[in-house]
Amino acid sequence: MHKYFSIYIMLIALIAIQSCSVKKYIPADENLFRGGNVTVRDTIKIEDKSGLENELQDLLYPEPNTKILGLYPGLSIHYKAQKEKPGFIIRFLNKKLGEEPVYFSDVNLAKTEDLIENRLVNSGYFESKISSTIQKDSSSKTVKTNYSVVVGQPYRLKDYVIEIDSVDLSDSLPVYAEIRKSLSETILKKGNRYDLTAFKNERDRIDQYLKNQGYYNFNPDFILFQADTNLLDNRQYNLYLKLQTGVPAKSKVPYLLNKVEVYSFVTNDTTAIPQDTITLDEVAFIQYNVFFKPKHLRPFILLKPGQFYNPLKSKYTSQRISSIGTYKYININYKEIDTLGIDTLEVRYLNAIISLSPLTKKSIRAELQGVTKSNNFTGPNVGLTYLNRNAFNGGENFSATGSFGYEKQFGNKTNGSNSLQLGMNLALIYPRLIFPGNLDKYFKYAIPKTKMSVGFEYYRRSKLYTLNSYNASFGYIWNANRRVSHLVTPINLNYIRLVNTTSQFDSILDTNPFLKRSFEQQFIAGLTYSFHYSELNDAQKKGKFNFIFTFDIAGNAISLLGTKGESDTAKSFLSLPYAQYVKGDIDLSYHYDIGKKGQSIVGHIFAGIGIPYGNSQTLPYVKQYFSGGSYSVRAFQIRGLGPGIYDPVENSNLNFDRSGDIRLEGNLEYRFPIISVLKGALFVDAGNIWNINNNVAGGQFTSDFIQQFGIGAGFGLRIDVQGFVIRFDLAAPLKTPAGGWEFDYKNPVFNFAIGYPF
Numbered sequence: 001m002h003k004y005f006s007i008y009i010m011l012i013a014l015i016a017i018q019s020c021s022v023k024k025y026i027p028a029d030e031n032l033f034r035g036g037n038v039t040v041r042d043t044i045k046i047e048d049k050s051g052l053e054n055e056l057q058d059l060l061y062p063e064p065n066t067k068i069l070g071l072y073p074g075l076s077i078h079y080k081a082q083k084e085k086p087g088f089i090i091r092f093l094n095k096k097l098g099e100e101p102v103y104f105s106d107v108n109l110a111k112t113e114d115l116i117e118n119r120l121v122n123s124g125y126f127e128s129k130i131s132s133t134i135q136k137d138s139s140s141k142t143v144k145t146n147y148s149v150v151v152g153q154p155y156r157l158k159d160y161v162i163e164i165d166s167v168d169l170s171d172s173l174p175v176y177a178e179i180r181k182s183l184s185e186t187i188l189k190k191g192n193r194y195d196l197t198a199f200k201n202e203r204d205r206i207d208q209y210l211k212n213q214g215y216y217n218f219n220p221d222f223i224l225f226q227a228d229t230n231l232l233d234n235r236q237y238n239l240y241l242k243l244q245t246g247v248p249a250k251s252k253v254p255y256l257l258n259k260v261e262v263y264s265f266v267t268n269d270t271t272a273i274p275q276d277t278i279t280l281d282e283v284a285f286i287q288y289n290v291f292f293k294p295k296h297l298r299p300f301i302l303l304k305p306g307q308f309y310n311p312l313k314s315k316y317t318s319q320r321i322s323s324i325g326t327y328k329y330i331n332i333n334y335k336e337i338d339t340l341g342i343d344t345l346e347v348r349y350l351n352a353i354i355s356l357s358p359l360t361k362k363s364i365r366a367e368l369q370g371v372t373k374s375n376n377f378t379g380p381n382v383g384l385t386y387l388n389r390n391a392f393n394g395g396e397n398f399s400a401t402g403s404f405g406y407e408k409q410f411g412n413k414t415n416g417s418n419s420l421q422l423g424m425n426l427a428l429i430y431p432r433l434i435f436p437g438n439l440d441k442y443f444k445y446a447i448p449k450t451k452m453s454v455g456f457e458y459y460r461r462s463k464l465y466t467l468n469s470y471n472a473s474f475g476y477i478w479n480a481n482r483r484v485s486h487l488v489t490p491i492n493l494n495y496i497r498l499v500n501t502t503s504q505f506d507s508i509l510d511t512n513p514f515l516k517r518s519f520e521q522q523f524i525a526g527l528t529y530s531f532h533y534s535e536l537n538d539a540q541k542k543g544k545f546n547f548i549f550t551f552d553i554a555g556n557a558i559s560l561l562g563t564k565g566e567s568d569t570a571k572s573f574l575s576l577p578y579a580q581y582v583k584g585d586i587d588l589s590y591h592y593d594i595g596k597k598g599q600s601i602v603g604h605i606f607a608g609i610g611i612p613y614g615n616s617q618t619l620p621y622v623k624q625y626f627s628g629g630s631y632s633v634r635a636f637q638i639r640g641l642g643p644g645i646y647d648p649v650e651n652s653n654l655n656f657d658r659s660g661d662i663r664l665e666g667n668l669e670y671r672f673p674i675i676s677v678l679k680g681a682l683f684v685d686a687g688n689i690w691n692i693n694n695n696v697a698g699g700q701f702t703s704d705f706i707q708q709f710g711i712g713a714g715f716g717l718r719i720d721v722q723g724f725v726i727r728f729d730l731a732a733p734l735k736t737p738a739g740g741w742e743f744d745y746k747n748p749v750f751n752f753a754i755g756y757p758f
Helices: 002-018 049-057 073-081 088-097 109-122 173-185 196-212 294-300 311-324 503-511 513-520
Strands: 032-041 129-137 142-150 156-162 223-228 236-243 255-263 276-280 283-287 327-336 348-358 362-372 377-388 397-409 418-430 449-461 465-479 484-499 523-534 543-554 571-573 581-594 599-612 662-675 678-690 710-721 724-735 749-754
Touching (some): 049 109, 088 662, 109 129, 156 173, 196 223, 196 311, 311 327, 503 513, 710 749
Parallel strands (some): 032 142, 156 236, 255 283, 255 348
Antiparallel strands (some): 418 449, 449 465, 465 484, 543 581, 599 662, 662 678, 710 724, 724 749
């Protein structure tokens, strides 16, 4: 691991060398511009002074050179690249990271003051006063600008009136009537400050309202606002809404759908092939063979002849079809029907054409991972997945995944044991709700999916045991909107069978009743639910939340059917001991974008707890938490933390995979671009696991749990190609659960993973 640490240190040193003082490069008649500051002097009790200051601050230009820890890395590289014969590395770094110098001579104070005044006028603050000063630092040859703003008393809305032009009265009454209806949802309220941005938003709102009522050819530019500030005292104004002169007749009437045609298998080689048409519920499905059965595709389409044109229904139809996972492109186009030049019709007509281009139906994906654990087990893990995206011509998604893993224990103090893992999982996802009755009509945003899966896993740990695991589940997945999704699995079954145990393993279980009880719970039957809220796809937001809540409960239903033996303290079902527990965890992250250069700060918190009760004294082994690894506290190996202050060196006879009932973790990561698809990160992780009840290994959760956190820090490189991420992280412990603060940089942990950790 030492070599990886050295490489990172060299990279940091290289950047530091290139980031030396830039003062000597600044021309004698220039000063480096270090940005400006806007101060609003509040003399009128402004509603949101800090918000106004931030808004005006964004108007300042140009943007100063990047400064990090007192250094100018990009500017320094640029200056060095201007030498007569710069080296290859300097030329390369300048191309990727260099920054042109921003001098005070590039600043136009008068123009900036005009921009500030214009923004204030557009926001209703007329007759404002703006002044500017400069702050010069001769020692560093830098200049800052300061702008002082005294805003004028704003104008407030008195009346909001629709004004109908008598010249355009006869054929405009219908659209004016719809506009009048829309004012019940207006964002312009009496007493609101004059705000040009609010007027634009109101115009867009009215346009969207009219579009939803069928006005296909309407345009927000057709709406004209006129503000009158001359007739009223006390800085009030009346706002008048009217249509522009010469609005086309076709823009002032709604459109009805005449036909809805669906081309469900569009490829380059199908355009010239004769195709059959099947009409179902007034919608025509056109395809040369049955690629997607119309009866299964029809519920995803919200459009129907006789409806008024509605862009929202088009959007939802596209989203619903996309959620199936069968199609690559979904295009919905509208074609106006010729009205023979008659421009006074009360309604016009459209044909809706839905063209669907499929993804490759069948595919095979292979994955290869290398695993290193805290107990010195190392080895490869291979996964192979077969996928059919339209198994029965109804959008059914069938997948078969096989996995193989082999790990061998290396080290001077190990006995060279190994483990073998074989697995197979079959999953079938129906893009519809399999439930009594027709409930699809109640889901407008997306139709729920039904998922069924069965799986088997064989795990053999040499010199210890063999574990056979069987699982089956039945559940539903659906998106409530673009941010919220749900997953509920009312039937979730697991059967675990421990066989071929050795005397060595039996002795481990005898000395650790906690571990023994967790393996005795062979049958798990319960319900799981997951709620996911995500803002990560909101490109316009600087701060984005991602929240996942998972709930898992088992054993309650079958406890009604369980029986207790004469000497048994626990019940069994079909002669199998079953687990009874409740488990819940929260996974919360916050992503904050810094500036416009792809930098971000990401904070992450995970908290989970599982409570055994009734028929169980411990959680089943497969349901327990672990800490450490590529998606956890990266300065420790996978399963390398806890429980509590447990130390495997002092408990070598109990050195088993470390797990617990409670898991707490926190992470903070700074992400930044380096070159093209290569990105970097600096991070700090902290966390651990604990047990609710004490056991022979210790690790019981107590009030001083914070002192038992394992803490580490590191840096990483990520190759991010359109969302596919290959991640390399190098981290070292800052604090162990049982020890004090000490940066153990001599023993870094290298992590390789696919995807971001959170």
